[in-house]
Structure formats: structure tokens, C-alpha cells
Amino acid sequence: MKAKEENTELEILNAAKEVFQEKGMAGSRMQEIADKARINKSMLHYYYRSKQLLFEAVFKNAFRLLAPQLNKVLNDDSELFDKIRNFTNNYISFVIRHPYLPNFVIQELNKNPDFIEKMRIEKDFPKVEKFKVQVEDAITRGIIKPIGAEQLFINIMSLNIFPFIAAPLLQGLINVEEKEFQKLMERRKTEVADFIINSIRL
Amino acid sequence: MKAKEENTELEILNAAKEVFQEKGMAGSRMQEIADKARINKSMLHYYYRSKQLLFEAVFKNAFRLLAPQLNKVLNDDSELFDKIRNFTNNYISFVIRHPYLPNFVIQELNKNPDFIEKMRIEKDFPKVEKFKVQVEDAITRGIIKPIGAEQLFINIMSLNIFPFIAAPLLQGLINVEEKEFQKLMERRKTEVADFIINSIRL
């Protein structure tokens, strides 16, 4: 019965992912997850004991998916400008594959800031140190203007992540349909990198 | 008994604001709002009929508070660079006064994109047209490099709003305490404006 067991467990995790990421912890219902996984509600508790634990499993999975993306900026050996261009160009593809994920992680971290400490233990938890060295090095070598690595990192994240988090608001303000907004996002793949590099290049 | 009536109604709205903005629609409990307003739960329904309507009252209020901030970028007569510096410098003060507000608006708009249409009717709903003219004018006058007004607007919003929305995540990644993070945000008041202007200035 091994196959089936793992199957059900995974089926639950996938259903839970969909529901939790779309509606958040508070807005999600165990029944909806069970329905989506096409199993009985008892099964959820059989495999994950409680809503809280199921949620944490989903959250950890989500974070483990997001972390490598952040590490592309923080812990990659490529040259700074390439790195910025690469991340910016790739992030949109990531969002298309996991539309609710970044916002989900950010929101639940807002409601439960302690989670970040639990995540820090993980071996691939993104750290800023290496990036900091790289930025400071680029500054001393006269490649970019002086800027705090933290600020630059925040800027890269902001410019890439925010438009997707605030999509409905921005669509409303700019007054474009979803299709047109997607085109704007598509153009950002290159424009945002240029925007950043223009700003820091010497 | 007029005074008391308005008092209770306002007291409810304030309590509801606090609870809704911190926990979102789904995570909020009518009882908690009643407790915070120091009144009976029945009063909530007496004045606002249902959770949904109370929520919408809070949301509209929140949006009406946020709109003027956005209009400082979109519908202000000041010169482009001043405008960017001004907005960037002021936005942090706004967030300190209303820490949960921007995220609240964005989140609930995500869960209910139709809300933006209801808001568009309001007379001070921010529109991008005027800003667009200003940016295109600055481009033809050779003051800034070519850039879509929409992209520039998204960039300004991203760089200013995102750090507060993702504060717990960013704090975790950069590995600083709240105090230190606040200092980073304080520095952004000027640095973000420079970052933007550096990027677009000719």
C-alpha cells in the first residue's frame, strides 16, 4: 500500500497548496482542501494531524521553492550586472508557474513573523553576506556607484516582486486590462534590469 | 442622543479598521471588533448590518486615505524630480501613521479585484493620464531618458511600498532586527529618490 499512501499524502499537500496559497490560512477551509484532493476530511487529519500542521507543511514547501530564486541574487557567482539581468528576466517565469507563491509567503510571514526563524535553520536559507561582498567589491573597483548592498537588494526585490503582488491595484490605477498588463510585465523582463543598472553604473 | 450615535458608529469603524487591517476580512471576528469598540456584538449589526458591509466601509475609508498619496505622484503639478523626491520622502511618514493600510488595500483587492471598479467611481480616484503627459514631456525636453510612464510609476510604487509589505521577509533575509531595519527605511527616504532619478536622468 506504499504507493497509495504517498499518493494520498501528496494529493493532500497539492490540494492544500492551492487552497492555502489562494486564500491564506484564515480563509481556507479543511473541507475545501479535502474536496479538491477528492478524499474524506478525516484523511487530512490522519496525515497531517491539524490545520496548523498542514499549513506549515505547505508553507515550508513554498519557502523552499522561493529560496532558490532569492539565492540567484544573493548566492550566485555570476557578475553583478549579469546577475541582475538574469534574475529580472527569470523571475517572471517563476511567477507564472507559481502565481500565488510569493505573496503567500510574504503575507503569512506578516501574520506570523516567527516563521522566518524556523526557516533560517534550513541549509539553503538565503543570506546577504556574499552579495554584500560582491557589491562592495564592485564599488571599490569603480564599476558601480556607492550603494548599500541591503538597499540594492531591497530595490531588486521591490521592482521585481511588487508588480505581481499589487497587480489588481496597479491594473486599476493604470487602467489596463489583464492582457495589456501582462504585456507591461513582459517588457519589464529587460526594462527593470536596465533601470537598476542605469542607476548604479558608473 | 445624536452625539452618542455618531460616537458609537465611529467607535465601531475605528475598532473594525484596526482588526480588519491587521487580520484581513477572513481572519477577523465580529466579537473582537465589538470588544475593541467596547460594545455589544448586536451593535455592529445595528449600525452596519453585516460583516461584509462593515468591511466595505473600512475598505472604502482605507482607499480614500491611500488615494491622495498616489495622487501626489499622478496628479501633482510639481516638477518630476521634485515629485519623486517628495513622494519618497513623505511615504514613510504615511506608513508610520497607517502601518497596515497599504498592504490591507492590496490584499483585499487581490481577493476581490472587482472592488477597484467600485472605487473608480470616486472623484479622487488616481489616474495615470496627467503623469503620462508629464513624463512624455520630460522625455521630449531631453530631461530624462525614454521610459514608459506606466513603468516609471510602477517602479516608484514598488520601491516605496514593497519594503513595508515584505518587512518581515526582508528583515529575515538581511538578518537585522526591527530597529536596524527602521534605520534602513529611514535612509531610503532620500536614497530611493536618488536611485530613481539617477536611473532616468539624462
Add this chain to the structure above:
DNA sequence: ATATTTGTCAACCAAATGGTTGAACCGAAT
């Protein structure tokens, strides 16, 4: 083949939750 463990479900359960009701209360007008 038999016992044992593992997986699945329908039926339940207690607590929480949004909402309702009816009576009491209060200030103002008659």
C-alpha cells in the same frame, strides 16, 4: 490462512461564528 498494521470513510461532536430577537433604556417632543 491468520493476525496485525495501515488506510479510508460516514457519522458525530463541541466550539466558534455571523446573525437575530425582544425587552429595556433613554432623551426629546407632545
Add this chain to the structure above:
DNA sequence: ATTCGGTTCAACCATTTGGTTGACAAATAT
């Protein structure tokens, strides 16, 4: 003093919700 409209609350109510139980089926081990 009485009436009357608006205000307040305690007690209720129906439904939802996370979670449990006990029986049964399906594998696995003996």
C-alpha cells in the same frame, strides 16, 4: 406624564468549522 424613535444589550439561533471516533477494508507480516 406619556408617547415615540432611536439605542443598547443579554440571550438565542442556525450554520460552519476543525477535529474525533469506530467500524471496515486493504495490505503486510507471521
